[in-house]
Amino acid sequence: MQFRVGTGFDVHALVENRALILAGVRVPYERGLLGHSDADVALHALMDALLGAAGKGDIGKHFPDTDDKYEGADSRRLLRVVVEMLQKDGWQVNNADVTIIAQRPKLAPYIAAMRELVANDLGITEDAVNIKATTTEKLGFAGRGEGIAAEAVASIIRA
Numbered sequence: 001m002q003f004r005v006g007t008g009f010d011v012h013a014l015v016e017n018r019a020l021i022l023a024g025v026r027v028p029y030e031r032g033l034l035g036h037s038d039a040d041v042a043l044h045a046l047m048d049a050l051l052g053a054a055g056k057g058d059i060g061k062h063f064p065d066t067d068d069k070y071e072g073a074d075s076r077r078l079l080r081v082v083v084e085m086l087q088k089d090g091w092q093v094n095n096a097d098v099t100i101i102a103q104r105p106k107l108a109p110y111i112a113a114m115r116e117l118v119a120n121d122l123g124i125t126e127d128a129v130n131i132k133a134t135t136t137e138k139l140g141f142a143g144r145g146e147g148i149a150a151e152a153v154a155s156i157i158r159a
């Protein structure tokens with residue numbers, strides 16, 4: 001049995017007139033994340049962790065932001081493509097842990113829904129998916145509300 005671990009990190013700016021999508025959930029807020037895709041920073045960090053574990057680069061390599069195909073892309077769809085990519089190499093996702101770094105909005109009410117969606121897309125049980133949020137105590141870009149960051153760790157297994 002082979003076991004690998006990968007990490008991911010991403011940041012997107014918070015701007016007006018954009019929806020805030022985090023881990024597949026539309027979170028009500030006065031601003032949203034700017035990006036070529038839906039800018040789901042949590043799923044971007046998670047995809048990078050999965051690709052990292054499998055030694056397959058990063059999302060920018062597979063889904064370039066210069067490609068019109070990914071304009072406004074649903075990051076859940078991209079996540080499922082990453083999972084399929086790994087499955088073709090014989091990998092199965094083992095677990096994932098994602099931290100969303102946001103001063104606001106309060107994300108606790110949305111964590112359960114995020115976890116359910118992500119577990120579904122990864123094809124694993126919810127207990128193998130952890131999603132959490134932290135502020136930065138008003139420090140730095142996240143603390144000033146200029147953007148939201150996310151980091152992720154994922155492990156994969158192969159028989």
Ligand SMILES: Nc1ccn([C@@H]2O[C@H](COP(=O)(O)O)[C@@H](O)[C@H]2O)c(=O)n1
Binds near residue numbers: 104106109133136
């Ligand atoms: N956007 C956020 C940030 C944090 N939380 C929850 O609050 C707890 C305390 O946050 P600290 O930054 O003071 O550690 C944290 O553990 C989360 O449960 C949140 O819901 N939304």
Ligand SMILES: C[C@@]1(CO)OP(=O)(O)OP(=O)(O)OC[C@H]1O
Binds near residue numbers: 038044061063065070
């Ligand atoms: C998935 C992509 C596709 O354009 O999304 P973006 O919104 O550009 O987000 P970023 O995290 O800057 O780079 C990843 C891109 O590949």
